[in-house]
Amino acid sequence: xxxxxxxxxxxxxxxxxxxxxxxxxxxxxxxxxxxxxxxxxxxxxxxxxxxxxxxxxxxxxxxxxxxxxxxxxxxxxxxxxxxxxxxxxxxxxxxxxxxxxxxxxxxxxxxxxxxxxxxxxxxxxxxxxxxxxxxxxxxxxxxxxxxxxxxxxxxxxxxxxxxxxxxxxxxxxxxxxxxxxxxxxxxxxxxxxxxxxxxxxxxxxxxxxxxxxxxxxxxxxxxxxxxxxxxxxxxxxxxxxxxxxxxxxxxxxxxxxxxxxxxxxxxxxxxxxxxxxxxxxxxxxxxxxxxxxxxxxxxxxxxxxxxxxxxxxxxxxxxxxxxxxxxxxxxxxxxxxxxxxxxxxxxxxxxxxxxxxxxxxxxxxxxxxxxxxxxxxxxxxxxxxxxxxxxxxxxx
Numbered sequence: 527x528x529x530x531x532x533x534x535x536x537x538x539x540x541x542x543x544x545x546x547x548x549x550x551x552x553x554x555x556x557x558x559x560x561x562x563x564x565x566x567x568x569x570x571x572x573x574x575x576x577x578x579x580x581x582x583x584x585x586x587x588x589x590x591x592x593x594x595x596x597x598x599x600x601x602x603x604x605x606x607x608x609x610x611x612x613x614x615x616x617x618x619x620x621x622x623x624x625x626x627x628x629x630x631x632x633x634x635x636x637x638x639x640x641x642x643x644x645x646x647x648x649x650x651x652x653x654x655x656x657x658x659x660x661x662x663x664x665x666x667x668x669x670x671x672x673x674x675x676x677x678x679x680x681x682x683x684x685x686x687x688x689x690x691x692x693x694x695x696x697x698x699x700x701x702x703x704x705x706x707x708x709x710x711x712x713x714x715x716x717x718x719x720x721x722x723x724x725x726x727x728x729x730x731x732x733x734x735x736x737x738x739x740x741x742x743x744x745x746x747x748x749x750x751x752x753x754x755x756x757x758x759x760x761x762x763x764x765x766x767x768x769x770x771x772x773x774x775x776x777x778x779x780x781x782x783x784x785x786x787x788x789x790x791x792x793x794x795x796x797x798x799x800x801x802x803x804x805x806x807x808x809x810x811x812x813x814x815x816x817x818x819x820x821x822x823x824x825x826x827x828x829x830x831x832x833x834x835x836x837x838x839x840x841x842x843x844x845x846x847x848x849x850x851x852x853x854x855x856x857x858x859x860x861x862x863x864x865x866x867x868x869x870x871x872x873x874x875x876x877x878x879x880x881x882x883x884x885x886x887x888x889x890x891x892x893x894x895x896x897x898x899x900x901x902x903x904x905x906x907x908x909x910x911x912x913x914x915x916x917x918x919x920x921x922x
Contacts, residue, residue: 549819552579552827553603555593557586560607563840567831577823590616597621597817604818605828610642610809613649614724614880622649623814623821631833639850642809642876646723651828652811653838654847658703658776659805659870660796664789666771674798677772681751684771694746695761695773698754699894701887703774706795706803707743709875711735715886716878726882727921731890732905732912740904742798744897754898777847777867792866794873807874809850882919889914 552571556564561583568579582603584592590612596602598621616622624647632640635652643650660677662670666684671677681693697703712735717728730736746752762779764770766786773779774795783790795803812832814824831837838854848868849855859865877883893911896902902910916922 550577550823552577552605552820552823554579554581554605554607555584555589555603556581556607557589558583559586559845560841563837563844566840567827567837571827571831575826579827593815594619594621597815600817602815602817604815604820604824605812606815607810607812608650610639610650610652610811611877611879611883613643613645613813614878614882616813617645617649618881621816623816623818624649625651625814625825625828627651628829631829634833634852636850636852636855636872638807638871638874638876639809639811642807642879643811643813644722645879646721650811650813651833652809652850653832653841654810654845655807655850655868655871656776656847657805657807657867657871657874658706658774659792659794659867660772661775661779661783662772662791662793663765663768663770663783664791665768667791670791670793671772671796674796677796678746678751681746681772682749685751687750687753689769690764691769692751692753692764693771694751695756695764695770696743696752697758697761697775698747698752698756698898699891700757701890701894702806704743704894706774706805707739707798708736709739709804710798710801711738712801713737713739714875715883716880724878724880726880726919727916729912729915729921731886731893731915732909737905737908739798740897740908744900744904747898747900752898754900755895777863780863790863792863792870794866794870802873805871805874806877807871808877810847811850885915885918889918 554564561581564581568581571577571579589606589608593602593606627648636655639652639655640648643652671680677694684693685691713733714730716724716726717730719725747754761770761773762782765773766782766788768788780790812828818824833851835853838849838851839857842849842854842858848864855868889911893907896907897904
């Protein structure tokens, strides 16, 4: 018996009914990592309902572009996998159907991940989440800092750039990794309009909170506790040699540490002035074509076969990212590294999911380089970046 009864899925106002490829057949586009899981649940769905499910393997990096072309022509799938930051572009072009989750099912997802797939309304169901946290070398930091002040004092005690030895490191210039400083005291990238959509002309890089956080980061560069221009290759090499005690990074760096024999711990970045830093959260999930002729079937498939603990654990086994589905996360939360990242991104905010985000990175990176190199004061650097972004986006 199905737990959730199928009801009509609401279609985006710009979408259309009846232009899908095959009524009565669910077509899914998935990459090679996740396709086997969808094939398994598709077979189970077919056995239970008689409705065929076809899984087409498409490279992850090719899905968005091919879907944008194929869906309006009636040649696209019913369901795609993808990243949450595709949503703004796809929804604005009328390519996605709204997903109306039953409250009981919605409560089983991490709320940040549902927010990530929201563009006014919900356009996707998440399965995995990731973001940065404080990763520390347990041999150098046997007792991790509970507060920001403790982290700074520990960094002072351990740092000797002539060695070189650093108590604390952050990739620079790198807006993604440095964003927790700006967000802790209220900084943001884009604000929201009355409809709950991101407003690209409400640029928050030069907001009071962002500047206050950047000033804290600036003080670390000024004191020599952080090294300007420390890129991926440099810091990962030093970390593997035991020359960095603590670093802000994501799960993608854990293999480097473990390969070098470094035992690491993972925890949320300590509070700054009592406020938790809010890292960007990246989310992967499934989205539904607004051109599908099978929307009630798709809803039934997603709610009763995709959004289950067993499916989410199968996806986790194929690609061990933190499950967005809480019953699945509870099954794997005994892993202290995974739990540390999960606790960190529970404080986080989704990476903005609108296409205007592409105008942000370059100007923002220039500002972080200027701060790290002590070329500009944080307020001036961030104001220049924000003004450049507003100009690029044609904002008043």
